[in-house]
Amino acid sequence: MGNKFKNYFNYFVNLICPAFIFGSITGVLTALVITAYKLCAGFVIGYSESGYNFLRSNPYWIALVILAFMGISIFVAYLYKLMPDLKGGGIPTSIGLIRGTLYAKWFLNIIGVFFLSLLSFFIGVPLGNEGPSVQMGTLIGRGSVSPLMRNHRAWNRYSMTGGACAGFSVATGAPVSGIVFALEEAHQSFSPMIMIVASASVMSAHITTEILTLFFSINTRLFHHYELPDFRIRDIWIPLVVGLIVGILAVVILKYYKLISKLINKKLSFIKPKYKIFTVLILTLAAGLCSYSFVSTGHHLIDELLLNSPSFWMLVAILIIRTTLTFSANSCGITGGLFLPIMALGATVSAIAGKGLVLLGVSEEYYTLVVILGITACISGMMKTPFTAIVFAIEALSCSNYILPVIAVACISFVVTEMFDAKSITDLALESTVHNLYHGKKQEVYDTFVKVSPSSFAVGKQIRDILWPKNLFVLSVKSYENEAEVDVHGGKQLKAGDILHVRYSTYDENSTKEELISIVGKQDYDEHIDSVI
Template sequence: MHLKIEDTRLSTLLNSIFIGILIGLIVSTFRLAIEHLLEISQSIYRLASSSWHWLALIVVINIILAVLVGLLVKTSPQISGSGIPQIEGQLSGEYEEKWWPVLWKKFTGGILAIGSGLMLGREGPSIQLGAVVGQGWSETLHYSGSQRRVLIAGGAAAGLSAAFNAPIASTLFVLEEIYHNFSPLVWISALTSAVVSNFVSLNFFGLTPVLAIRYPHSLPLGLYWHLIALGILLGLFGRLYQLCTLNLKKWYQKISFLPRWLHSLVPFITIIPIGILWPSYLGGGNSIITAIANKNPIFMTLFTLLIIRFIFSMVSYGSGLPGGIFLPILTLGAIFGALYVSIMANLNLIDIHYLPNFVIYAMAGYFAAIGKAPFTAILLITEMVGSLQHLMPLAVVALTAYIVLDLLGGEPIYESLLHQLVPTITATPSGPQDRVEIPIVEGSKLDGLAVRNISWPKESLLISIRRGSNSIIPSGDSVIKPGDTLIVTTHRGNRKKIAAHFAKIN
């Protein structure tokens, strides 16, 4: 028996293993540093509640941190925010960044911002850290075009996997939300690097799932109407979150007396009263999620927590500090799910014992709505919780929330943030050659058309049609079929323009 492995796939596997190990070490260190710094910050806030000396120290420390992190963002604006829109833009050809400054500044700035208690997530920075490691390795090997993109996408998956210990969901997130293409080389790279980085991370944090929530009661079928109601509410709440997030930069611009890089002072100062009164509310929120599921808080506690987390996650993210919205979104979803059960239990419409279930369901529904990535949401929560028992209710809530947000005109949040980062798509008729993969879906307007009858954009050339495991060299008489993938070459700067052209007619 003769075993044959294509050179391209073999090199992709080997490179993915290497960057998976490297990213696993970097992101695990990143996680550990944030956790330890957050514990120190919460301890100091508890001391400040009874001593003005500690309060004064916190004010001084937070001002210094705001200036330091603000300077990092000022010198490298690419580290601002979660980093996911930047990676999506880079993979589409709209955006470029130098990998080394982003790597060390995002690492340092993320630890200082998230570890100090601001309501930001570690997952976005982890994804960007992974992507720039992939970029750096590709540049070391002098890769370009699709080879370079494959390693960037694989690095992004590895970063998320090490952050949440969810390799399958991380792979799907890159394909569904960032790369928007199920290219074989991309999913091989993404899955390999995600599994390897997850293995490294497990050696740091153990085998316990990130959100180990125990729920002994399965939801009866007679209560499934609650899933529809919850999904509708999450869709509405998700659209509110989107609108607020997309207007944050505009609202911050009204603080005209501070330069943009010093907007970091706003969250670092305003978080102080929250830290003194409720130190456990600080940080990304994963400890809050497990606490809610295990302790069944009363209605007013949940309502207060929801308002505080919503407002201060906006204040934190809108300042441009390095930190994500991924984990804050899950935290808000968990609180909303618990609040829903609390209300329904008071109305005698559901038993309060189902609160942990709805914490889980609502996390998936809220992320599915805001990110418009229901598959990722279902798999992510399944891996983070560590149980397959809730797949059906997760799917019902996620799909309902997704449909509601779609009817309200919402777009995927990271794609919308990318449009703010790169407002217009412009053609670049020069630069290195690159390729775009156009999947032909069922019902496409291109179905049944001959190549000669298709309107091809300028500066583009169809070089191959991938049909199953075969590659067809096209001619004018070649007929396009559903399931095909068109391989089109163009200049790097035109990739997004070409993809947008076919998205309209596909």
């Protein structure tokens, strides 16, 4: 009985308390930063739209704007050379950091992401602010609690997970979606520790944001609440058709992304980054002068499409131009997110589908619901996150009474992309980043044994709860009192003195060793971490 109580006490002190405390600290700090960021982004996007209206009325200023874009391209390319982690979409970078694939200097990168993404919004580049919010939350998690856990650096990736969830929650006003995002997208697995950290971060961030609304004019919701018609079960074919259409187009769009990424990063690799960035800015300027619907984050476009639908050919033009500009900007490394632009693409595709359904005799009152279902299907299909899409639709898109059609459209879209073996846009972007980072380097495979040291991070934790270094697998566990055994489900609780048989592949042996030592404690290099396949 005494040992059982001691185990519970150790579990509470060594796991639950640190997870809750670190998660809460990260959530509060993330809420403060991201709320300020949202306010700034709102002002900047408003000035951007006014700027394009001014240029349409005063075209003689365009030449000066082009000169300014030249200077901006040179400056931004120079910053990207100094800090490569500032490049590209926020969510892929965050996931790379959380999974241990990437590493970034947290403080400088927070400042860089904050201001460079605002610069992108001011120019009108069709990238979103949700991605940078997640990235900054991740970086805040990386640095905010470092002084509290110097002896256990293994907590870093847990607090980064909490920061990413909090950033997503504050940016979208969807706290539950933020928690699901951590389990489904960031780690692609369920763990009690991840759940505790994510929940603590999201709760503290949500409470902090609600307190801030008492002092500042802040809209915590991403979209307005829309009055939707009653859904009749005999109309269940509508979400099935929308899911099929969006799923097929998601496969096409993902292939288009791979094509643009390959063209810019491989075929045109001889062109300097500053010229690529300048080209994207000029194309953005030209598109924005034609219509502001072609540029910017896509939030304003989604609001418009949820209420009114432009002509068919205008929707086709929006789809082609926005897709090309968004993917080109991301492939060039321009700072900004892909989450909101993906939602805008889903809204555009479903608006086209909605027009077609109305022509086939479907009531016009279903139009807004069709657009919302299309957004849900696009998140599910292009990001390969059906559960996040379902929860997000219920939380942020006024679908609390439409769970059945939401589930149907998300599942159909996901199944279609699975049938065509399409990778998520997040994984495609992350793979491109990793390829550019480690291009020309050889990945080594190591097979070795490590011993769990007393007072190390691993003591008292289950194998599945621990965020091991990237591409590391625990093959077996040999207890000091038993023979070696294979822990298939990862549920074995580790004790001091246990010997783990591990195998991992890495580009950087030293950094992987350091991360592994932060989990199991210091080792004798001559005896343990030295076996190479």
